[in-house]
Amino acid sequence: MADRSTFEKRVGGWLSGASDALVSVFFPGGCRLCERLLLRASPVPICQECLGSFALGGAGCERCGQPLATWSLSGAEEARTAEGLLCPECRARTYGFDRTRSYALYKGAIVPAIMLLKFESVEPLGRWFAERLVEVTRREAISADVVVPVPLHRQRQRERGYNQAELVAKPLARKLGLPYRAVLLTRTKPRPDKHILSLEERWDSVRGAFATRPGSKVDNLRVLLVDDVMTTGATLDACAKALRGAGAKSVIGLTVARAARHPAVGSGESNPKDAQ
Ligand SMILES: [Zn+2]
Ligand SMILES: [Zn+2]
Known part of the structure; x- marks a missing residue:
């Protein structure tokens, strides 16, 4: 001591x-x-x-941040587009967010660490992750006007008593000197009770599941959208679409960890959001 x-x-x-x-x-x-x-x-x-x-991802897809190492086998040489290097997933989809970045890959020791955040509300760990995300915003030259956490459905939040994304987003906003605006976004559709969701079911389950609150001012704002884990990007995408639909100028997703996923095999490692 x-x-x-x-x-x-x-x-x-x-x-x-x-x-x-x-x-x-x-x-x-x-x-x-x-x-x-x-x-x-x-x-x-x-x-x-x-x-x-904790396994850091290194350089990767310009859009979703997926590390190059996880998809270069499937033809990185074709991945150079006018927008930069894009992974196969991002060449096939368009998203509501401009880009997403994460501090680490969702594997190894960070998995139980995020469980501590998620189920035991370990606030000092939330602040430690926020410091790492400040480093990511500097490295990636990310600028924004407001910080918004990915919301839980109110029933889930009531059961848990807190939202793990807030444990990171709130100190992050403070460290970046930006307004924290949890109030902007709400989850209107609960997550299905099913334990395991396939990748496509994940996209279906969050489609239209988020909305901006009536009267919230999003117009022309550059939003930094924060969550604990990014799996497919479906949740960040659905949130970003709601924000953009309400007039947000841009949305950048920032998560503590992201599933490392080879496009051909899916996420073998984990199904992080299943316990959300
Ligand atoms: Zn990508
Ligand atoms: Zn240890």
């Missing part, structure tokens, strides 16, 4: 609204992913080794 003065310095930045964080600083315990003893006082209950092990 750090001495008193270091500790106070460390506490200063995140004290506001962080009662759970205080608990993990006073009682560090083990890493929530690998159970290694946490040697440094930190509000994030994950060790440095696990945090450092």
Whole structure:
């Protein structure tokens, strides 16, 4: 544990609204992913080794950010279009969003880390992910006017008590100095109860599932749309279409992780949104 003065310095930045964080600083315990003893006082209950092990995607599709390595086998040489390098999926579809970017691939240690965010509302981890997303916005030269989280259906939010996308989007807005506007967007159609959805069912289940709230001002805004995981892009697409339909100038999707998916085999690794 750090001495008193270091500790106070460390506490200063995140004290506001962080009662759970205080608990993990006073009682560090083990890493929530690998159970290694946490040697440094930190509000994030994950060790440095696990945090450092998240798989980053590297360069990829200009539109959806899908890493080149996951689809180059299927003909990257044809992928050069007037808009830049596009993956097979993006050459075949048009989306409501301008582009999407993610911090990491949804595989390995980040999967249980996102579960902590999703089911245990670990706010300090949300803030840690927000810092990583700030780095992504700088690297990708992303600029926006407002930050909007992907909303849960109100019934789901009531059951869970919070929206995991907000745990990242809110601190992200603060760090970027942008207004946070969760109020702009609402989910009008609940997710089907079925546990596993095929890729096409995912697109069907979110089509028209989001709407801007009556009276919300979206006109001409550049929206940064934030979620925890991007699987097919269907959710971000449906949200972006609702925002664009209400007059938004542009929508860029930003997620903590994205499913690494070879277009020929689908997402073998995971079905991240199934537990949404
Ligand atoms: Zn660990
Ligand atoms: Zn793409």
